[in-house]
Amino acid sequence: MSVRAAPVEARPLTAAPGVRTGRARPPRAFDRPRFLKVFTGLVYVYFFVPILIVFWFSFNSARSLQVFRSFSLTWYRQFFHDPAIIASLTASIEIAFVTMVVSSLIGTLLAFGLVRARTRLARPTDVLMLLNLVSPEIVTAIAFLLLFTQLGITLSIGTVIIGHVTFSIAYVTIILRGRLSSMNREVEEAALDLGATNLQAIRLVTLPLLWPAIIASGMLVFVMSFDDFITTYFTTGLGVQPLPLRIYSMIHFGVTPEINAIGTLMMVITIAIVLAAIAIFARQHNRQIVTLLE
Amino acid sequence: MSLSPPTTVHVDRVVKRFGPVTAVNQLDLQIRKGEFFSMLGPSGCGKTTTLRIIAGFEQPDEGDVYLEGRPVASVPPYRRNVNTVFQSYALFEHLTAWENVAFGLRRRRVPEPEIRKRVADMLELVRLKGKAMARPRQLSGGQQQRVALARALVNLPAVLLLDEPLGALDLQLRKQMQIELKQIQRTVGITFVYVTHDQEEALTMSDRIAVMNDGVLQQCGTPEEIYERPLNAFVAGFIGISNLLPGVVEDHAVRLQSTGQLVPADVAAYRPGDPVLLCVRPEKLRLEPAPESGVSVEGTVVETVYLGTSTQYLVELAPGVRLTAIENNVLTARPEDRVQRGSRLRVSWLPEHGRVLQS
Numbered sequence: 001m002s003v004r005a006a007p008v009e010a011r012p013l014t015a016a017p018g019v020r021t022g023r024a025r026p027p028r029a030f031d032r033p034r035f036l037k038v039f040t041g042l043v044y045v046y047f048f049v050p051i052l053i054v055f056w057f058s059f060n061s062a063r064s065l066q067v068f069r070s071f072s073l074t075w076y077r078q079f080f081h082d083p084a085i086i087a088s089l090t091a092s093i094e095i096a097f098v099t100m101v102v103s104s105l106i107g108t109l110l111a112f113g114l115v116r117a118r119t120r121l122a123r124p125t126d127v128l129m130l131l132n133l134v135s136p137e138i139v140t141a142i143a144f145l146l147l148f149t150q151l152g153i154t155l156s157i158g159t160v161i162i163g164h165v166t167f168s169i170a171y172v173t174i175i176l177r178g179r180l181s182s183m184n185r186e187v188e189e190a191a192l193d194l195g196a197t198n199l200q201a202i203r204l205v206t207l208p209l210l211w212p213a214i215i216a217s218g219m220l221v222f223v224m225s226f227d228d229f230i231t232t233y234f235t236t237g238l239g240v241q242p243l244p245l246r247i248y249s250m251i252h253f254g255v256t257p258e259i260n261a262i263g264t265l266m267m268v269i270t271i272a273i274v275l276a277a278i279a280i281f282a283r284q285h286n287r288q289i290v291t292l293l294e
Numbered sequence: 295m296s297l298s299p300p301t302t303v304h305v306d307r308v309v310k311r312f313g314p315v316t317a318v319n320q321l322d323l324q325i326r327k328g329e330f331f332s333m334l335g336p337s338g339c340g341k342t343t344t345l346r347i348i349a350g351f352e353q354p355d356e357g358d359v360y361l362e363g364r365p366v367a368s369v370p371p372y373r374r375n376v377n378t379v380f381q382s383y384a385l386f387e388h389l390t391a392w393e394n395v396a397f398g399l400r401r402r403r404v405p406e407p408e409i410r411k412r413v414a415d416m417l418e419l420v421r422l423k424g425k426a427m428a429r430p431r432q433l434s435g436g437q438q439q440r441v442a443l444a445r446a447l448v449n450l451p452a453v454l455l456l457d458e459p460l461g462a463l464d465l466q467l468r469k470q471m472q473i474e475l476k477q478i479q480r481t482v483g484i485t486f487v488y489v490t491h492d493q494e495e496a497l498t499m500s501d502r503i504a505v506m507n508d509g510v511l512q513q514c515g516t517p518e519e520i521y522e523r524p525l526n527a528f529v530a531g532f533i534g535i536s537n538l539l540p541g542v543v544e545d546h547a548v549r550l551q552s553t554g555q556l557v558p559a560d561v562a563a564y565r566p567g568d569p570v571l572l573c574v575r576p577e578k579l580r581l582e583p584a585p586e587s588g589v590s591v592e593g594t595v596v597e598t599v600y601l602g603t604s605t606q607y608l609v610e611l612a613p614g615v616r617l618t619a620i621e622n623n624v625l626t627a628r629p630e631d632r633v634q635r636g637s638r639l640r641v642s643w644l645p646e647h648g649r650v651l652q653s
């Protein structure tokens with residue numbers, strides 16, 4: 001989004017000197033509205049004020065969620081000394097990581113199939129994948145619960161991962177499919193032409209070109225899995241509660257400032273992952289990832 | 295055949311179909327060692343498909359391809375002694391120019407010191423010594439083109455296949471690269487098979503040209519043969535400008551359909567009564583009030599186009615029947631002597647410059 005200042009002075013282009021046009025300046029075809037900066041500012045306020053409030057009150061020494069008394073790290077200390085919450089955080093990271101790896105793998109292979117396989121099945125498969133993407137999460141989540149119960153599968157971290165992988169594959173496939181279809185097949189043919197076998201061509205040429213897209217989609221999936229509530233809620237077992245569920249059950253007993261601390265930490269983790277990935281690829285002169293994230 | 299160099303590529307009655315479309319039909323080509331061989335034709339004529347069959351990216355439905363005498367039907371692309379310069383260059387974006395050029399040698403497990411030497415020599419040959427560490431996207435179109443060329447040539451293949459490699463360059467750069475490519479080909483002495491739709495490019499660079507249309511070989515010969523003695527109307531029309539006058543064969547002459555005039559021509563290959571096309575190149579025509587010799591027809595100048603080094607005239611013989619004539623603006627030609635629009639005159643040519651083609 002461009003926030004470049006509009007030219008302050010505009011000379012009338014159509015009006016001859018001395019002719020009154022009734023306006024301070026003539027309208028131009030692509031004139032920027034003068035309140036654009038204000039409007040943009042308001043959008044950002046709308047975006048970030050709630051988050052900033054969470055961030056700010058996470059350092060409140062008082063228990064109050066309305067009055068800020070003084071700066072303290074009490075709630076963070078409490079968080080790190082609560083083994084149950086740490087266990088939840090670890091469980092969520094585990095789930096997100098496994099989901100990321102598994103769905104990146106399956107999603108990438110699916111994208112290959114959709115773009116490369118010359119089969120009539122590609123179209124229907126594509127539609128099915130998109131259907132999975134747009135179907136209401138609560139329906140799929142309950143369907144999972146019913147399925148696991150019917151099959152007599154005990155709910156656990158494993159079932160949560162299965163649920164997360166299912167909704168994640170579509171995101172990976174969409175990103176990878178875009179990258180693959182924009183990729184020139186001649187590049188792989190060039191590798192074969194220069195003496196690389198099929199496997200070498202994939203390892204030495206295709207994958208290096210796909211990495212940015214794979215990493216980008218993997219990150220997206222990690223973040224989505226990390227804070228997913230609905231699917232997690234219906235597929236989780238009796239063991240450790242993943243973090244979003246833990247937060248939810250904490251709210252049952254009243255909102256404590258500790259939740260602000262947890263929220264802030266979750267934000268920091270998410271943003272750190274995204275920034276780290278951008279940094280990696282900025283260093284490799286690869287603008288692909290930045291474009292994808294934008 | 296015994297005196298000419300051995301055949302490097304033999305395309306033997308190859309047929310390739312894509313669904314209902316026959317892309318290449320009964321194609322027979324013998325490409326000799328060390329020659330610059332062009333395949334020329336409009337888009338969709340099967341020239342690129344032929345190139346891809348030689349490279350091994352497509353399998354022929356019928357026929358076979360022989361590289362250095364051995365059939366290669368069952369040989370995958372990575373084990374054929376050919377390399378390709380792709381139309382899109384297909385450079386590896388994630389590797390530097392140097393690594394791009396070294397890719398083929400690495401795959402063939404050439405010792406590292408030799409790789410370093412050969413890549414350096416090749417980058418020097420294509421004048422990219424200073425750009426070795428640049429990535430493709432940091433290079434200009436012409437430079438990328440040269441990396442693609444170096445990457446293929448460094449492997450010293452038996453045949454280098456080039457698929458419209460200059461298509462993406464602007465005119466100026468293309469002209470320069472045409473000469474450079476030809477010089478590089480002479481230096482390395484490798485057989486080049488060059489695909490293009492640009493007839494001027496093919497004439498400039500090739501030792502021999504194969505003209506193709508609709509998957510069928512139309513004519514194969516030196517640029518001069520193709521230009522001066524086209525075998526059919528397609529070749530005559532595709533290479534340069536041609537005047538094609540419909541007529542009927544009579545005794546040692548063709549009776550023009552448009553004017554009914556009888557013009558002498560070599561009709562040895564035809565029988566009287568055959569419908570033919572009389573083909574005359576524009577630069578072989580002379581515009582003059584009273585011809586001294588040769589064949590002449592009368593017409594009106596309907597358009598003159600000044601082209602700098604030459605002037606093009608459009609002469610109407612009969613309604614709808616027009617001849618294009620080109621006269622060079624030589625030292626002695628003065629602007630005031632140039633034929634004016636609307637003037638009646640005679641257009642003449644020597645009988646041997648009129649070529650009779652099947653209509």
